[in-house]
Amino acid sequence: MSLLELRDLSVHYRGARGEVTAVRSVSLALEAGRTLGLAGESGCGKSTVAMSVLRLLPRNARVEGQVLLDGEDVQGMSWGRLRAVRWAAASVVFQGAMHALNPVHRVGEQIAEPMRLHGVTGSVSALLDQVELPARAARAYPHELSGGQKQRVMIAMALACSPRLVIADEPTTALDVVVQAQVLDVLKRLVAERDIGLVMISHDLSVLASTCDRLAVMRDGVIVEEGPAREVIASPTHPHTQALAAAFPTVGDPASRHAGPAVSSPSSSASSPSPSPSSSSSSGPVLLRAEGLRVDYGSTKAVAGVDLEVRAGEIVALVGQSGSGKTTLARTLLGLQRPTAGRVLFEGVELPRSASGLRAYRRQVQLVLQDPTSALNPRHSVYEAVAEGLRIHRVEGDEATRVAEALSHAELRPPELFFTSLPHELSGGQRQRVVIAGALALGPRLLIADEPVASLDASVRGEILALLLRLRRELGLAALVITHDLGLAWTIADRVAVMYRGELVEQGTVEQVLLSPQHDYTRTLLAAVPHHDVPEPDRTGTP
Template sequence: MSLLELRDLSVHYRGARGEVTAVRSVDLSLDAGQTLGLAGESGCGKSTVAMSVLRLLPRSARVEGQVLLDGEDVQAMSWGRLRAVRWAAASVVFQGAMHALNPVHRVGDQIAEPMLLHGRRSSAAPSAVAELLDQVELPARAARAYPHELSGGQKQRVMIAMALACGPRLVIADEPTTALDVVVQAQVLAVLKRLVAERGIGLVMISHDLSVLASTCDRLAVMRHGRIVEEGPARRVIAEPAHPHTQALAAAFPTVGDPAFRHVTPDDAPAGPVLLRAEGVRVDYGSTTAVAGVDLEVRTGEIVALVGQSGSGKTTLARTLLGLQRPTAGRVLFEGAELPRSSSGLRAYRRQVQLVLQDPTSALNPRHSVYEAVAEGLRIHHVAGDEAALVAEALSHAELRPPELFFPTLPHELSGGQRQRVVIAGALALGPRLLVADEPVASLDASVRGEILALLLRLRRELGLAALVITHDLGLAWTIADRVAVMYQGELVEQGTVEEVLLVPKHDYTRTLLAAVPHHEVPVTD
């Protein structure tokens, strides 16, 4: 008998416009000690499948078919039986640990909560929490911390510890490494693989990144439009994808060093004179040094990738280059002149150097239309000319065409990729010389990621636009960058062309980053 079996599972959502089918006739099974990867883009139905296992879907959902957990139909369980099954028989590691954890409770109390709900004596909870933290490679003292005192990787491990608190046989991990840097991602994946091996649990891993699933899972199932379009051993699905959608997903996450993924061509605009330069920039926060004497330059028409782990100082450096943070020492120059200190001078400078934020959803006002979002910068900077024409031109450059069709649209009516294009259009409306893009594709699906990267290359080629791309994704750097600067503990430890840094790294930290990148190769499994 399988640990988990889905038989002809379909899920429909009732809405104002009628019923929408999110999952269509899915059949899947998983045995104890196995890992199943569920891949697909946003809206394909993979999270709906996962949430149906423990009846965590909203009231608007209507479920057909069977979800069998150890042979028992979850849909037929009473509420009392379902409460007993949740956490104890099966549990979920939710996406976005910061949002899933209660910010005002210590993490030890949150790990203990499911154990207490399932009858564990409160006196025994502290030792059990310490043991769980040890299993996810965290020190016992972490139990006393609040979520904001932990790094992203530590918070994700706390979520895994919570999921294991009541000894379930099945764990469902929904995008457990999204937005984590490559080193922390590798650590979290290693913890999950070790727990499967040591405890014999069944693991369902959900992700839009096939390389993450390939490094973790025995079997892969690929979803599109609510259906399973391909399923099989991970090695075969990755090495010989049969379905065009699987092929597209595999191609969206580049292999560093593979010329097929290198999209910078001889036809791209050559780099010109130095546009932006940092000289000995240092930023201190009290006794903590976030940026320690950095020298960096970006030339006209050049794309520079600034890579490093979370906490390396790259975002603080970017804020300093934008004039949002004053350096403790050193200086920033734009076209040879030091950044102004006056408000009016900085406003004029920021028209030339525009920021593109990581999360387009939080960057856009949910009550403002696309037109208002793009026009806002034009109004702040008192840009002369026909406003509607300037907005339309910016939207066209960002490949939102016909632009007038998008004028009245609100952010929630757009896809993630379209929202990111609106953010880029807002920057382009001011005619900048340089874009500072902070993790511009980290939260996007595989196909959309490729579209945004292609857009950045086209803007460089057609408008001569330079870019400083801040990322923990070495694959992104390999795809579009001319040069790479590697940041570690506030210092730039290595700089050079993409080929020099990523193919022949000189610094141990660069080698560590490259070694942590998930690869498509999958170990042979029985």
């Protein structure tokens, strides 16, 4: 008997405009000690499938078909029986550990809560040890832990009542590659040691490939491809599976390399997809330079003597783990953070300190934030969001024309169609394009993009990266892209700078840094990147 079996599962949501079908006739099975990956983009129905297992769907959901846990239909369970099953028989690691934990309770109390409710005896320290956290972490509040530590707390909580089934919904989203690899190793080891069944949900096929025995790919509520993970990844038959696999490039694969020369580099060939280390796309005049930049927060050296430059028409990727100092460096380059020592120069002139001087500088250097949902005012229309910078900088000319041009450059066409739209009416990719359009409206020469695709689906990620490349090609726009994603760096960057504990430990062309890394930390980052072509899953529990 399967630990989990879905038989012809369909889920419909009732709304003001009638009923919408989110999941159509899904049938899947999972045995104990095995891992099933559920892949697909936002809105495909994968989280709806997961939430149906424990009847966590909202009241307006109507479910057809069967969800069997150890042969018992979840839909027919009484409320009392369902409460007993949750946590004890099956549990969920929810997406976004940053928001899933109660900020005013210590994490040890939160791990102990399901044990107390279910009358389970156990040790919080032992659970923390299973997810490779020290016992002292129980006394911490969520804000005192890193993203990876919070995710491990969520896993410990899911294991608190010794369930036989764990559902992990995007457990590594927004984690850097090293922490992601650690979390995935923890999950794989727990499956092997505790003989649990694991359902892993993600839009990243490389993550699922490195973790799962079987893989099911969803689109528009339907399973479009399903089979052993190695076979699905190696030889995808459905176009959607092929598109998902192609959206996450392999470092070193020439087919994944899309960086091309900018218009400001006349000696470069526009047909060359892979600039050589001597590519002239990196030989333009220096636009932005940091010299001996240092930022101290008390005794903490957030940025420790950084020398960095971005040339006209060049894309530089600044890579490193969370906490390495990347965002602090970006804030200092933008004049939002005053350095403790060193200086920043734009076209050879040191950044001004006056408000008016900095305002003029920021017309030339614009920031694109990581999370477009947070970056946009939910009450402002697209027009207002893009026009805001024009008004702050008192840019002359017809405002509506400039807003329309910026939206067109950001591939929101026809622009007038989006003028009155509010952020919640747009997709994630459209919201990110609005943020980019707001930056483009001022006619900058350099974009500083902080994790510009971290929260986006696979296909949308590719579209945004293609947009950045087109802006470089057509407008000669330079970019400093801050990321923990080495695949992104390989795809679009001319040069890579690797940051570790506030220092730039390695710099060079993409080929030099990612194909022939000289620093141990760079090698660690590359070793942590999940790959599509993984070996058979390890049954010993050894990472």
